[in-house]
Amino acid sequence: MAHLLSDGPTQNAAGRAPGGAGWRSRAFKLLKATTTPLLPEDYVDLFDPLRTSTVLRARVVDIVAETEDAATVVLRPGRTWRGHVPGQYIRIGVDVDGVRMWRAYSVTSGPREDGCIAITIKAITGGAVSTHLVESLKVGQIVQMEQADGAFVLPEVLPHKILLLTGGSGITPVMGILRHAVEDLDDVILLHSAPRPEDVIFADELRELGANDRITLVERHTDEHGLMDTVELEALVPDWRERETWACGPAGMLEMLEGHWQQAGHAHRLHTERFRPALAEPGEGGTVYFTKADREIECDGARPILDIGEEAGVLMPSGCRMGICYGCVLPMREGSVRDLRTGEVTSATPGDGILIQTCISAAAGRCDLVL
Amino acid sequence: MTALQKKEHNPVAHMTPEDIDSLGKELDAVRAEIIDSRGAKDAAYIRRTIDVQRKLELGSRAVLLFSKYKPAFALGTAGLTVSKILENMEIGHNVMHGQWDWMRDPKIHSTTWEWDNASPADLWKHSHNELHHTYTNVLGRDNDLGYGIMRVDEDQPWVPFYLGQPVWNFINACFFEYGIAAYDLELGKYMKGRKDKAVFKRDLGKVGQKVRNQMTRDYVIHPLLAAPTGSWGTTLMANALSNLGRNLWTHSVIMCGHFPEGVETFTKTSIEGESRGEWYLRQMIGSANISGSKAMHIATGNLSYQIEHHLFPDLPSNRYAEISVKVRDICERYGLQYTSGPLPKQVASAWMKVIRLSLPNHIAAKVKFPSRRKPVTPTALPSRRVDTGEVAA
């Protein structure tokens, strides 16, 4: 699932002949010789940015408000889109105030004839990308994207009894799953928490599914009911042990659930999707040296090397930005980094090439990364 | 600043270390202001420029398919020349400076960009960004200063070879992109046996491949594409003319940047242990601007704002115009020469200097060359303002 360097620089000048020998590759070579130092696709991009075969992009075809601060964005992906499995996420790259930023969003759309997909974004106060998507994105704009990824999906053989536990925007991957599979599922309990009734994303559709007995919907409003605890969970879903469970929501909620399932020896039946990593206490920072770029950057101990590198203008490979996809991995030749989630320090001695995830690693003293 | 102090008029003699320090802080503030306000508008500017350039190139090349007809030849050649100039100057040069790296767009990034020039991006970036911009106008360190074949300062001993330097300079202008490739290869250093053979061979291979690619495109493929209409010869000619046009243009612009009268040169020892303020100072008085229309500025890749470019080589070129207002004001207050003039005047001035320096000093002294260096009176030097009891800003 790791796509190393998936977000890496696509070199304008580098040869990227499509596979397959014969006349096609010869024709491509000739075309390349015609457009050198650019690639033929650089000219195609001028007229149709969705056609290119080397980067995936999408056009925004619709934007629908869901709640006060959440919106669904319908995207028409480019030619090379390979489709997704319900529950998976895509990464999209948008230019926020001129700066390309990448974030992951779960696919929320159900089956569609037109090949479009949708993502649903909840604007977070102070959130650079989510606010941009909800407030400033326009129909017709082009966004960068990547192929779908993620393991938060239903198994091939559908379990008989299912429990879905969601909080806030954590409903998104679950909605994507339900829209595709609700007809094939027998016994689904959806336990969803949101601050107030009007904050529930997809409220009408969920309540209708509940009213039609397609699912058992338990809606909790934390402003009124407070955060859910294990006692309440036991009361609301007494048969949770018998259910294959998918959970997505705030870090606190997921930690509580993981602990509970672990204790009962049922950890293997709980599938979670995190939107953000849970972080440990930060340590001392240090200097990161990018060996190929020959750039030295001061990094504090509390922020991922990925963020700081990007801010300094280094083209960093990235993915989920929370330690699950390995899209941000770089070899560390020397020095130490600290895992922001566990506080654990990893060190390399000269000559090593230990692969580290820059999105969840902070500098811990000096370290040399190959980029 | 020892090299300067030797000159009959030392342009920075009136400045105390404290003044230089304060100059550095003011310029740092100018820089911070631009970085803080960089955004969507600037990104749109470079994207639009790239879009226009590529469409102009495609359009011109399409027109050239019918270049056996004179109007098509004229239009296509003019369009291709302008497109090639834009590609090298406002786009290539500036992207490779990292001016647009902050956008984090891998398609418009200094580490991935390749340009339509004989010198491969990585070689050029090394010799231009690291050497020329670090050692601006430092005799013997800055290749742009005479490209190693010219005498650029009275202090350089004269030898008869220099008599021909107006001719060398003209030839260099016509084949400028190859000249650039040659000194990015550090050909001179190699010939003197001061460059690693293996490195040179590797680099030579890169340049060779690049030149082959460029030539195949301009002089083989595109003429062949135009052959069906009987336009192969005129297409070949059009490509050659547009390459020549771009060479002459870029050479002129670059010569104007550091060569006109009034621009200072420095010795190797004078820049040792330079402070931030001193570095800024050297960049300022070692560069010259060209004044003119907006179109002219864009055609020079905003290198017409050479002073601003040298102060802030990695700030987006479309912002140099607004930076120049502030820099000019700083120069006035600190009593520093802000060399600027219209293109023909600056080109003439640079050529005059080439000619003057082709002659031995004692002969050149007899010929009257117009001097453009006049002392500038500072209007608000921090050290003096403190002297008179005023509060420093």
Ligand SMILES: Cc1cc2nc3c(=O)[nH]c(=O)nc-3n(C[C@H](O)[C@H](O)[C@H](O)COP(=O)(O)OP(=O)(O)OC[C@H]3O[C@@H](n4cnc5c(N)ncnc54)[C@H](O)[C@@H]3O)c2cc1C
């Ligand atoms: C696999 C995956 C799937 C995702 N799916 C979705 C989805 O379907 N819909 C969706 O809206 N988001 C989803 N996210 C989260 C999304 O990728 C962004 O992290 C989120 O939109 C915030 O980005 P931002 O740029 O607006 O905030 P940033 O500018 O990155 O952060 C601003 C501030 O907000 C805090 N913050 C970041 N995320 C949250 C959060 N979730 N809650 C509270 N505070 C936060 C940060 O710590 C920071 O202080 C998903 C994330 C992952 C990893």
Ligand code: FES
């Ligand atoms: S970006 Fe996904 S693991 Fe780092």
